[in-house]
Amino acid sequence: MPVRLAVVPLTGCGGCEMRLADILARRSELLEGIEVVYWPLVHSARELPERVDAAILVGTVATERDAKLVREARKRARILIALGTCAVFGGVSSQADYMVKKKLVEELYGQLRGVPGLVRTRGVTELVEVDAAIPRCPPPEDLVEPVLEALVRGQRPVPPVRDSVCSECPRMMEPLEGVDPEKHFRPGLPKPGEVDPNRCLLVQGYLCLGPVTSGGCGAACPRAGLPCFGCGGPVSLIVERPDLDIPTALATVIAGLFGLDPAKHTTRILRTLVRTYGLRRFYVFTLSSRQLLAKPRGYARRLMAERRVGRRLAERV
Amino acid sequence: MPREYKLPMTLIEGHAEVLLLLDDKDRVLDVRYSGTDVRFFERFWVGLPGDELPRVVPMICGVCSTSHHVCSAKALDHVYGVEAPEPAKRLRRMLNLALHFNNQLLHLVAMGLPSLANSEVKGLQPLAKARPSLVLRGLRLARLGLDAIKVLGGRPIHPVVAVGGGVVRLPPRDELEKLAEAMKARLGELREVLEEAYTLVVARKELIDEVKLATRLAIATRDDRGAYELTYGETVVFEPGGGELARIGHDYQKALEEKPVEYSYVRHVYHKGKPLFTGALARFLLCKSYGSPEADELRDRVREELGDKPLSPVAYHYARLVEALAAYHQLLEELQKPLEGEHYTRPARASGEGVGVVEAPRGTLVHHYRVGEDGATEYVNIITPTAINAASIEETLRSLAVGEKPSKELADRINLVVTCYDPCMSCATHMVRVRAVRARGGRR
Numbered sequence: 001m002p003v004r005l006a007v008v009p010l011t012g013c014g015g016c017e018m019r020l021a022d023i024l025a026r027r028s029e030l031l032e033g034i035e036v037v038y039w040p041l042v043h044s045a046r047e048l049p050e051r052v053d054a055a056i057l058v059g060t061v062a063t064e065r066d067a068k069l070v071r072e073a074r075k076r077a078r079i080l081i082a083l084g085t086c087a088v089f090g091g092v093s094s095q096a097d098y099m100v101k102k103k104l105v106e107e108l109y110g111q112l113r114g115v116p117g118l119v120r121t122r123g124v125t126e127l128v129e130v131d132a133a134i135p136r137c138p139p140p141e142d143l144v145e146p147v148l149e150a151l152v153r154g155q156r157p158v159p160p161v162r163d164s165v166c167s168e169c170p171r172m173m174e175p176l177e178g179v180d181p182e183k184h185f186r187p188g189l190p191k192p193g194e195v196d197p198n199r200c201l202l203v204q205g206y207l208c209l210g211p212v213t214s215g216g217c218g219a220a221c222p223r224a225g226l227p228c229f230g231c232g233g234p235v236s237l238i239v240e241r242p243d244l245d246i247p248t249a250l251a252t253v254i255a256g257l258f259g260l261d262p263a264k265h266t267t268r269i270l271r272t273l274v275r276t277y278g279l280r281r282f283y284v285f286t287l288s289s290r291q292l293l294a295k296p297r298g299y300a301r302r303l304m305a306e307r308r309v310g311r312r313l314a315e316r317v
Numbered sequence: 318m319p320r321e322y323k324l325p326m327t328l329i330e331g332h333a334e335v336l337l338l339l340d341d342k343d344r345v346l347d348v349r350y351s352g353t354d355v356r357f358f359e360r361f362w363v364g365l366p367g368d369e370l371p372r373v374v375p376m377i378c379g380v381c382s383t384s385h386h387v388c389s390a391k392a393l394d395h396v397y398g399v400e401a402p403e404p405a406k407r408l409r410r411m412l413n414l415a416l417h418f419n420n421q422l423l424h425l426v427a428m429g430l431p432s433l434a435n436s437e438v439k440g441l442q443p444l445a446k447a448r449p450s451l452v453l454r455g456l457r458l459a460r461l462g463l464d465a466i467k468v469l470g471g472r473p474i475h476p477v478v479a480v481g482g483g484v485v486r487l488p489p490r491d492e493l494e495k496l497a498e499a500m501k502a503r504l505g506e507l508r509e510v511l512e513e514a515y516t517l518v519v520a521r522k523e524l525i526d527e528v529k530l531a532t533r534l535a536i537a538t539r540d541d542r543g544a545y546e547l548t549y550g551e552t553v554v555f556e557p558g559g560g561e562l563a564r565i566g567h568d569y570q571k572a573l574e575e576k577p578v579e580y581s582y583v584r585h586v587y588h589k590g591k592p593l594f595t596g597a598l599a600r601f602l603l604c605k606s607y608g609s610p611e612a613d614e615l616r617d618r619v620r621e622e623l624g625d626k627p628l629s630p631v632a633y634h635y636a637r638l639v640e641a642l643a644a645y646h647q648l649l650e651e652l653q654k655p656l657e658g659e660h661y662t663r664p665a666r667a668s669g670e671g672v673g674v675v676e677a678p679r680g681t682l683v684h685h686y687r688v689g690e691d692g693a694t695e696y697v698n699i700i701t702p703t704a705i706n707a708a709s710i711e712e713t714l715r716s717l718a719v720g721e722k723p724s725k726e727l728a729d730r731i732n733l734v735v736t737c738y739d740p741c742m743s744c745a746t747h748m749v750r751v752r753a754v755r756a757r758g759g760r761r
Contacts, residue, residue, distance in 0.1 A: 011356060014330050014741075015379020015474045021427060021441070022463065025456030028449075036442045041330060042427045043440035044732075062356065092376045095361035104360050109577040109584065114336070115351065138379060138474050188692060189368045192485050192661040217472070221372075224471040224478050225485040229372060231475070280365060284373075 003151055004053040006038035008073050010066040010124070011093060012059025015138040016084040017041050020056070023145055030145075033152035048072055054079040054151045057124045060086035060093050063116040067127060074128035079156050081132050081147060082124045085233045088135040089286040092231075094121040097288040098280065098307055126290045132159040135233035137285070140216045164235050165210035165228045169219035173200035176258050181269050184258075185276045192225060201227045202254065207277050211253040212238060212246050230285050234292070245295040247273060247282045279303055328428045328439065328732065330380050331742025335714060335731055336580065337723055345718045345727075350711040350735075352583035352703075352742055359697045367396065367688030368481060370697075374684065375475040377699070378741055380423075382475045383416035383466055384677035385684070387548060392684040393481025395567065395671025397664035405483030405660040410548040411651050412469050412476060413675060417547060418644035419462025420678035421597060421637040424739050425514050426455035429634050432736040433521045451513045458507055461500060465648065468492045483661035490655075497652040500645065507645060511615075511638055518638065524631040525623055528734055531712040532592045533557075536565065536573075536705060537599035538676045544606040545643055547676040554588045557602040558626050563588065567672045569683050573700060583742070585708040586700060592708035594630075595680025596739065601636035602626060609650075612643035630713060630737035667692055677702050679741050703740045710738050 007017060021042065024031045037052060038045045048055075048069070055077035061067050074080055085091045096104065101118050125133055134143055143160045150157035166173070176184070186205050195201070201208040201222060208227035210219065214235050221228050230246070238244045251270040255262040258269075283300050286292050292300040336349040358377050362370065371389040375382030387409045394401050401409070430451070431439045445452035463473035468488050470476025478484045536554050540546035552565035554572055563572040575584045586593065607613050619627075619635045627635070670687045680702030687696035714731055721727055 009332075013376050013379040013382070015376075015382065018379050018463075018474055021423075021456065022460055025453055026460065028445075028453055031442065031445065031453075034442075036440065039440075040328075040332075042328070042431070043442065044328060044431070044438055045440075092373065093356040093361075095365075096357035099357070099360055101357070104357050105355075108357075108359065109579075109582065111579055112582070113579050115580065115582055118355070137376065188366065189480065191663060192483070220472045221477050226372070226477055226480075229369065231376075278365075284365075 002033055002035040003154060004037045004049070004051065005034045005151065006048055006052045006055040006073065006077065007036070007041070008038065008048065008055055008057050008069055009040060010057060010059035010069065010087070011062035012084070012086045012091070014041065016058040016087075019138045019141065019144055020083075020148075023141055023148060027145070027148075030148050030152055048076060050076060052077040053154070054081070056081045056083050057087050057130075058083050060091050060121050061119065061124060061127060062093055062096075062121045063118055065116040067119060070124045070127050079151065080128065080130045081134065081151075081157065082130045083134050083144070083147075084139060085135045085137045085231060085285050086123070088123045088125060088133045089233045089289040089291070090121045090123050091137070091285050094287040094289065095280075095284065097121050098303060100307060121288050123289055132157045134159060135214055136216050137231035140218070143216050160216075161236055162214055162216045165213045165215045165217065165219050165222070165232065168215045168217070169200075169210055169222045170198075171200045171222055172198055173203060173257070176203060179258065181254065181258050181260070181265070182272045185272060187276055189226060195225070197225065203257065207273065207281060209246070209250065209282070212249045230282070233285060239291055242294070242296065245292065245297060245299055246286070247279065247299055248297065250282070328432045328736045329740050329742065330378075330428075331740070333735070333740060333742045335735065337718060339723065343722055345721050345723065348711060348714045348718050349580050350707055350714060351581040352707070355582035359699055362694045362697060364693050366692055367393065367686060367694045368692065370686060370694065371479050371481070372475075372477050374699070377701075379474050380741060381416060381420060381677045381679065383412050383470065384675055384682055386470065386476050386479050387413050388673045388675040388677070388682050388684045390479035390481060390484075390673070391675065392671045392673030392686050395673065396669045396686055396688050397481045397671070398666050398669060399482050399662040399664055401483040402659045402662055404487060404656055404658045405479075406549060407651065407656060408469060408484050408487060408660070409479055411648055412466060412479070413548045414644045414648040414651070415462045415465035415469060417676075417678050418641055418648060419459045419466070421641040421644070422455055422459040422462070422510075424678070425634065425637055425641070426452045426459070428736055428739070429637065430514060430517050432733050433517065433524075433634075448513065451510060451517075454506060455510045455514070458503060458510060461503065464499070465496055468496050480661075482664055485661070487656055487660050490657075493652055493656060497649060500649045500652065504645070504649075507642070511642060515638055518634045519622060521631070522622070524733075525627060525629045528629050528631055528713070528717065528730070530594060530628045530630055530709070531716040532594055532709040534562070534588055534591050534593045535599040535602060536588070536593045536595045536681045537603040538674070538681060539600075539604050543604065545600065545604045545608045545647075550676075552674050552676075552681055553603070554593065555603060557628060565674055565681065565683070569672060569674065569685070569700070573683070573705075575700065575704070581707070583704050583707050586705045587708060592712050593705055594709040594738070595702050595705045596633060597636035597640050597678070598630070598633045599680060600676065601632070601639065607639060607643035609643050609646035612639055612646060615639050615642055630734050633737045633739065670696075679703060679739055680705055701741070703742060706738050706740060710735060710740065
């Protein structure tokens with residue numbers, strides 16, 4: 001019996017669905033093991049059926065309708081997967097929560113009637129329990145294929161674990177001796193021809209989130225000449241350890257690079273980073289994720305508080 | 318009690334609703350096309366670095382991320398007061414061609430052709446069972462476009478290499494050669510797939526006469542000699558069979574008016590108060606040549622079949638077939654020329670205002686930015702093809718549905734027409750629902 005599969009799109013870009021369609025076309029034996037029962041992009045089924053073996057949620061929860069669909073999917077599917085950074089951490093759309101959405105709607109559209117109401121942007125994992133959560137934007141094929149293979153066998157997939165983007169990056173990370181970390185970092189993207197193509201971008205003074213971001217992308221950005229901006233979501237260690245947060249973990253790595261004692265210098269480096277880049281850069285894909293809002297030092301929380309008071313607070317680290 | 322039934326519809330990218338307003342005799346009084354969710358890309362990057370925009374805006378849409386990427390880099394060139402060097406422009410053009418090939422073919426086999434099927438359940442999987450040679454081969458061929466984007470742009474979905482001033486790197490020559498070889502080897506397969514797709518589209522030829530476009534104005538891009546050009550051409554508002562009415566440049570706001578409507582998260586776009594259609598059909602009607610003899614031949618065959626100016630949304634599918642072939646040929650030709658030399662120009666200034674215009678698969682795309690002295694984004698305005706098409710979709714649905722009684726047939730027909738336009742609601746929504754509401758007291 002083929003596995004009754006639903007692909008449930010929430011608010012998002014469709015990139016994860018592109019990835020799924022691509023894999024199913026290339027590996028038609030997987031397509032044969034599946035009966036698509038709901039997938040609005042490529043199937044005419046109008047509602048999520050009552051009985052679903054497995055459901056894959058893509059996109060973020062941003063409207064009341066999204067939230068309802070997520071809960072419905074949990075009730076009806078035996079195995080539920082959250083696919084992509086949006087479904088797991090809220091994704092890039094969560095930047096809208098830095099603003100006041102109600103005001104944005106008024107500015108852009110004036111009065112609206114009959115459209116679904118908006119809620120705080122968040123990953124599906126805040127509403128329901130999932131059987132596997134696979135971030136990255138979109139997750140690479142070699143992470144998605146084992147998930148589909150497990151589903152076709154009727155098994156719960158084991159969520160893949162990957163090291164940081166750095167582990168896939170060909171650039172050399174060498175220690176920095178005798179450099180003042182406060183004078184090391186500069187704003188803006190590296191300009192082609194002005195950076196060493198073989199050396200680590202952090203070492204060259206650019207904000208690269210590689211050490212704190214889940215790999216799997218093959219370090220596509222640093223390979224091309226751009227620093228990592230975090231689209232894969234934080235590495236699992238940051239998610240699992242309540243004491244670790246994205247900016248603090250990065251500052252610790254940088255302290256190590258400078259040969260400094262992290263216990264003594266992390267805060268100073270963190271201040272430099274925040275002064276140069278602003279805190280939002282660390283949470284481009286995770287701003288309103290409960291997992292990060294709950295961190296004890298609460299940088300994401302401070303960012304969300306700025307929204308309410310309408311001015312920048314977070315500079316005071 | 319207003320009666321309300323929901324007939325959800327599918328086979329488009331993203332969410333939208335079609336609302337049917339009924340009079341007291343249960344006949345359709347008015348139709349509304351509504352985008353039902355929103356992500357605020359035009360607002361949330363304000364305060365964050367402008368130079369990052371080309372890497373962020375692709376996330377508006379995973380299906381056409383490459384067009385947003387290229388359009389964004391063009392807008393930043395303008396912001397920074399520089400012109401990208403020729404090799405960078407060529408790389409951007411190749412990226413956009415690869416996406417158009419991927420997208421037109423993908424739409425046909427995954428959404429367009431399934432929507433034309435006469436079966437109760439329509440979809441990629443049922444069609445793949447009936448015609449594996451078309452659907453599975455078509456999807457695998459479409460993947461070649463993504464492979465090309467990966468080589469050219471660093472990632473297959475959400476590419477990264479284009480920046481204001483050019484591109485950060487050119488792809489290694491051996492990878493370009495490998496890609497060209499792969500594309501050459503599969504040209505025969507592509508011809509077979511397109512031929513089979515053509516047969517299926519022509520099998521529903523009666524639809525061309527049954528469904529007509531209710532709008533007369535279109536917007537598309539061509540080069541200065543009138544040939545197919547997606548990335549560095551001239552964008553014009555025109556009347557098919559008539560003349561060109563306006564050029565869309567940096568002052569796009571003179572020719573395109575954006576109007577919010579109270580029932581949608583998608584703002585409508587008009588030219589002097591009139592709706593426009595855009596996308597593959599608009600380009601088909603505008604371009605004198607597709608820059609590839611084989612694509613021009615296919616275009617001529619379509620013209621023989623449908624006449625010179627097929628003004629039906631169903632003709633979009635024919636235009637997609639021609640475009641898939643044209644983009645494939647043009648990309649292959651570009652891949653075989655050496656791509657080397659200077660690929661980046663340093664910004665002449667840190668701040669400024671800029672507009673980029675390109676053709677995305679679904680039509681004309683405009684990005685407009687303002688960046689401040691500190692490099693932070695101050696203003697973003699984006700007009701997507703789907704926003705341009707929204708008013709046209711609505712007008713065409715109105716001409717189809719007003720005065721009719723809501724029925725399953727009508728709902729199916731509405732869905733079929735919406736799929737023709739291939740709306741991409743990602744920046745807005747995820748599923749089309751047809752909702753019938755009886756207007757109170759029969760008033761409009």
